[in-house]
Amino acid sequence: MTLSDAARSVWAKSPDDEGGWLPLWQHMEDSAAVAGALFDDWLAPNVVRLFAEPFGGERDVARRVLTFLAGVHDLGKATPAFAVQHISLAQRMREHGLYMPANKAALPDRWLAHHSVAGHHLLVRWLAGRGWPKNTARTWGVVLGGHHGTTPDSDSVKAARPDEVPELYGSDTWREVQDELASFVAMRTGIESELDALADIRLSAQFQVLATGLVIVSDWIASNQDLLPYHRGSLPPVRADETRVRRALRRLRLPEPWRPRPLPDVSTLFSQRFRLPAGAEPRPVQRAVHELACQLPEPGLLVVEAPMGEGKTEAALAAAEVFAARWNLGGVLVALPTQATTDAMFARVLAWLDAMGADDQQVSGAITLGHGKARFNRLFQGLFQSGRPAQIGCDEADGPRHSVAAHAWLTGRKKALLANFAVVTIDQLLFAGLTSRHLMLRHLALAGKVVVIDEIHAYDAYMNSYLTKVLTWLGAYKVPVVALSATLPPEQRSALVDAYQRGRGGTAGQPDAGTAYPALTSTTGTSSESRAVRPSGRSTSVAVTALTDDLDQLVSVLRDALADGGAALVVRNTVRRVLAAADRLEREFPGEVTVAHSRFIVADRLRKDTELLDGFGAPGRASRRPWRHIVVASQVVEQSLDVDFDLLVTDLAPVDLVLQRMGRLHRHQRDRPRRVSTARVYLTGADFGAAPPELEPAAARHVYGAYPLLRSAVVLAERFGRTIELPGDIADLVRRAYGADEIGPPEWREAMAAARATWLERTEKRERKAGTFQIAPPSRPGKAIIGWLSASIGETDDEAQGQGQVRDGAPSLEALLLVRDEDGRWRTPGWLPDGAGNLPVPREEPPPDDLAETMAACVLRLPLTFSNPDAEDELWQATPPAWEQSPLIYRQPVLVVDRGGYGRINDRSLRYTPERGLEVFDSAG
Structure with missing residues (x-):
């Protein structure tokens, strides 16, 4: 197909230092070809399936639609509002009949018709001119309107209508050129003959979001001058060059989707993937998770509730491998509560991938570590390959060889999650529910992965509001999700199931998923079920003792318990209390006290995490376990760190968090000094002699709230002088502490009722606040996602300020x-x-x-x-x-x-x- 000289004169990219420029027709061809190549070789097959669903599963039709949308994404540049920006290029267009004013000042309202929203209107007009219903045309046009990262809202769409600001769109020759360019792309992509049949297709919100994401990626690649050079001359001839984009993508070297082939035998799978000792077998929970992953009829949510130390992470990774193979997912995302736990998990995921690669699996791809301090993680930085031509592709890495690498182009907060494998803080996942620029890229990344959420109990009402919104979208994308917890309240479990099922077209109010423990809860379609899992037989009996909130008493207890040596962990709810306890203990145990909390510089935090794992980790890691030592820490040791202590002293906290802290007690089989050979926890941080207990003010007012602390005090105080059996008592303790039934002595009831009223009011307020900047759930098919990102916060940010967007309180x-x-x-x-x-x-x-x-x-x-x-x-x-x-x-x-x-x-x-x-x-x- 040829183009008129007027159409050939429209520019997309202004001249570079050497005078080269990019005609719009060339950028359209490049973008369409890039989208086609990404569709063929880069997208996870699961995402391709999602794209094909509206077209009866016809993959080729979906490909033509997407390449067409990518090709016309910059149609709005064929307008006076855009073209007037460059003096010489605009003059050339005038010479070919495209009139526009001499300068930008003559079009003071240019901003009303940014080329993205102008493209939306031009495509809708072009499709309507072919007999399309405007509502259907808008579901295509909104992809153009959103390709700069923000979907247009109804006000901007209305203000930019061609009949409102005709001077910004042009007339006569302008309209002929706009239609000519749209038809040019339709012919080039092969969709021209199918357009009439597509007029009745109702595109879902999911399709529109993911299509916009794919168009954005295609545009970015097609706009890279290092990959796709500009043209010389005034009107380069229109010539199809099938090698132009092929050469560019060969240089970019984007990774292919992961295509795992899991080992069929569960024992062999766990032995090879996780380096089990000779003769060791998977634990019952691990076997049950693998069996269920192989049996589920379709992607869904799998909630794994099992004790600390039972190998839930390995079970989740094994399930991810099975899910990805069964349903053609192209990667895995693992989300964790903190940067420290994310760094620790990154090493474990990398080891899993390396073990898979050693089994001759096709693992090669890109991996990312997602948090604000990832650049200080030496393991991650070592995965960036040496030699970065034009900062695009990479050569082979120096140093240790791994099955995956970090890819230079797939970096930064907008593109990093597009890597095949991502180990991230929970913020990165929650951002998928936040109205922010380029959110479509985050959804495109998630739609092609298995999502694993560790420590899913660890998030407050504000964060859970985002989490449930994200789960609804993951359900709509049919993304398999594995959620892990040792201490999940039943109400929260039901909320997670309900949220995922809403995305699948179900309704809230699913029945309680059961009371067994350990347990697996899974969803199929719009139903859910729970099954009990046989315990592994590993158990720990923990003696529970109350301790006054007196530092001299703390010293006395530790002096006696550690007389023959041992490692004690003292957990405080605030940094102030950590430092006060450390001061007193250092005087009694000089040189034998370590402090760990969140107020260290990055370099020191990383050093301390390493020291904790080297000194108190698993037997294979802790090569320098001291004869006697005390770690005084805040909540930084509470989640996911594989550390093992002989004795625990902990402030009162919500019962699930106390149990998590107890999970750091006698975690591994090892010889222990006689006086600490029996597991014991001392509970402090409250005056348990009062009725009700007098709570530590900072924890009650600012950290956890009085109500969950009082309910935790009830169930824990009942065990004073007795034991808690781990894991046998976990489910009952969590269920009672988080249930709706009144608990506690009569003399506590009035204080607990007042605390409950305050708690409910605060929770409702936080949930309402969280909803202010959340995306809407998926709308009905056929409705354009106009306004989907209204009230946008701008760019997401994984530094401390950014975390405030999905975490409550002042950043x-x-x-x-x-x-x-x-x-x-x-x-x-x-x-x-x-x-x-x-x-x-x-x-x-x-x-x-x-x-x-x-x-x-x-x-x-x-x-x-x-x-x-x-x-x-x-x-x-x-x-x-x-x-x-x-x-x-x-x-x-x-x-x-x-x-x-x-x-x-x-x-x-x-x-x-x-x-x-x-x-x-x-x-x-």
């Missing part, structure tokens, strides 16, 4: 910690390893990238005390303006301390040391 302020020496010069902290300490830091110019990378490892999350404008202004006032030119640290204000670690914010004194982290003092002195 934490982060600062970059530096040390001022005696001469007033700024330096990196002296204790940093590998020659990174005491480096001078310039203030009059941006630091070099290698120094900036070291400085970025000194980022510190400040307590909420400083989450206020005054503190932020003070820190930014001290930050050199020249640092704004550094891409690695431009977002971080500076906190400068002296050689002793002392500094000030808001006239409050503070101190940072590598042993104790950040301390904030009550007075300004």
